[in-house]
Amino acid sequence: MLSKKYILGGNKMYDINFELLPKYLEAKNTENQIINQNIANYSTPGYKRKYVNFDEELKKALGNSDEIKLKTNNPSHINNTPSLEKVQAQIETDNSKSERNDGNNVDIDNEEKNLNINYLEYSTAARLMTYAIQRYNLVVRSGK
Helix, strand or coil: CCCCCCEEEEEEEEHHHHHHHHHHHHHHHHHHHHHHHHHCCCCCCCCEEEEECCHHHHHHHCCCCCCCCCCCCCCCCCCCCCCCHCCCCCCEEEECCCCCCCCCCCCCCHHHHHHHHHHHHHHHHHHHHHHHHHHHHHHHHCCC
């Protein structure tokens, strides 16, 4: 999921994870809020569950999408591949039909499962960010 790509430019070393991980953590935080909102509205008649779409946008920005990319060689050309800086979590509504009579399509068991998965993904990303900062600090301190 997260690449180990390093970009060297001028006098600085830049790890792509310093740009990617904060966005990922922000998306996971948003997803946590949306899942909790779905759980809170479990008994609300007509409520449609919401979900966060971040992974597809991230895949497009990293070039891992199945979508056909437009080749550009001029800044004024239309580009259908978002830059990593512009990728953000999109909140979408699940308009699938409900098995319940009240029109609410929240499955509480599925939401609790998603909440646990999201917690694990957030915790892993936070730990990766900590490791990236520790590696960066090690390089800075050893350069003295």
